[in-house]
Each structure stands twice: as C-alpha cells, then as structure tokens.
Amino acid sequence: MLSKVAILYQATLPPIKNGIQKPMKPGGYSDSGADIAYELKKNDVHVVTPIKNPNVNIDLDWVFPDTKEGIENAISKGADTFWLNTVLYKKHEIEHFFGKNLQFIGQLPEKVDIYDDKHFTNEVLRKNQIPVPKSQLITSGDLSDHKLNFNFPMVVKPIRGRGSQGVTLVTNQQELDNNLKKIFSNKE
Structure with missing residues (x-):
C-alpha cells in the first residue's frame, strides 16, 4: 500500500532550554513544507493536504501545523506518513503519535534536542576527529571581560539559533560587543 504523506510545519515556539529561546521562523517552515508537498505530488506521491x-x-494549503489538532486533522484525512518539516524537541506533540501504525520522515525529537546546541555538537564532532572550525563559547557573564583566542574577522552565532538567523561576520571589537549584547538580550 502506498503511503499518504502529510507535511508538518512549526506552529508554536519550542520550549525554552537552559534560559535560551530558539527563535521561530515566520510561517514556521510552511513555505519549505509547501515546496516539499508540491514536489512530492508532482512526482506522483499521494500527499494529504488540509484542503482538497x-x-x-x-x-x-499544503501543510499541517505540528500541534495535536493539526496531526489529528491530517490523520482524519488519511495521512499515514508524516514529514517532520518542523523544529523538534523532547516531548514534541509528534511523540504522542509514535507507535500508532504511522510512519515518520525526520529526526527523533529526543535526539534533536540534544544536538541542537551548536557548541555541544562541535565538541562531539571534534572528539571524534571530525574537523570543525575553531570555536569558543562566550557566556553572558563574559560580556565585560571576554578573552578570545581569535583574530578578526570572525563569525558569531547564537548557541541555539535557527538556521543562519543571528549568524554574523564581525570585523572588530565594537561589532563583536554589539553582536554579543544583542544575542544575550534576546536570550539566543
């Protein structure tokens, strides 16, 4: 039997983790989810959509919210496979649907939550001899006295940012200070 695929998009902010809120993309990836659904349908995959x-x-018109109601709506329309085009985390609504004779395309929410921290992930990669750029974690307590072992220019990124959001090239100390203040004031 061929799968009936529904695409999920992010409908709400993920929970705050260690005082840091991961920002939400406007539309919650509904744009890329619609692209996925359209291409699947164009390639003769049965795509379940919110409207006929x-x-x-x-x-x-192409995607369902990743809420309990959104997932149940997709199931009521015949979906048996979910493409998780959303931000996942431990205790995400989708976990309530595991083990219910459904298929999932995407990552396990409990694993995503662990590796969403860029600094942690870089350390895991480094410990396994996978080359990663030199990095240094700067905390809000370091703002007044951050001692970096880097030369300018450098790239600054929030520890739990979304995609490239908040990733900035800085070329001098003033730009670095301004970026760090912005990141910490946003709790990114």
Missing part, C-alpha cells in the same frame, strides 16, 4: 485543491501560491 491546494493553491500553489498559498503555503498553508
């Missing part, structure tokens, strides 16, 4: 005849120009 989705408009190619309306992202939300």
Whole structure:
C-alpha cells in the first residue's frame, strides 16, 4: 500500500532550554513544507493536504501545523506518513503519535534536542576527529571581560539559533560587543 504523506510545519515556539529561546521562523517552515508537498505530488506521491485543491501560491494549503489538532486533522484525512518539516524537541506533540501504525520522515525529537546546541555538537564532532572550525563559547557573564583566542574577522552565532538567523561576520571589537549584547538580550 502506498503511503499518504502529510507535511508538518512549526506552529508554536519550542520550549525554552537552559534560559535560551530558539527563535521561530515566520510561517514556521510552511513555505519549505509547501515546496516539499508540491514536489512530492508532482512526482506522483499521494500527499494529504488540509484542503482538497491546494493553491500553489498559498503555503498553508499544503501543510499541517505540528500541534495535536493539526496531526489529528491530517490523520482524519488519511495521512499515514508524516514529514517532520518542523523544529523538534523532547516531548514534541509528534511523540504522542509514535507507535500508532504511522510512519515518520525526520529526526527523533529526543535526539534533536540534544544536538541542537551548536557548541555541544562541535565538541562531539571534534572528539571524534571530525574537523570543525575553531570555536569558543562566550557566556553572558563574559560580556565585560571576554578573552578570545581569535583574530578578526570572525563569525558569531547564537548557541541555539535557527538556521543562519543571528549568524554574523564581525570585523572588530565594537561589532563583536554589539553582536554579543544583542544575542544575550534576546536570550539566543
């Protein structure tokens, strides 16, 4: 039996972890989810959508929110496979649907939560002899007296950022100070 695929998008902010809020992309990846659904349908994959005849120009016609209600709506429309085009974390709503004769395309929420911390992930890669750029973790307590073992220019990124959001090239101390203040004021 062929799968009936529903694409999920992020409907709400993920929980705060260690005082840091991962920012949400406007639309919660509904744009890329719509692209995925459209391409699957174009390639003869049975795609389940919220409305019968989705408009190619309306992202939300193609995707379901990653809420309990959104997932149940997709199931009621026949979905048996979920493409997890969303931000996952431990205790995400999708976990309530594991073991219910459904298929999932994506990462395990409990694993995503662990490796979402860029500094932690870089350390794991480094310990396993996988080359990663030199990095240094700067905490809010270091703001007034951060001692870096780097030369400018450098790239600054929030520890739990979304994609490239908040990633900035800095070329001098003033730019670094301004970026760090912005990151810590946003709790990124």
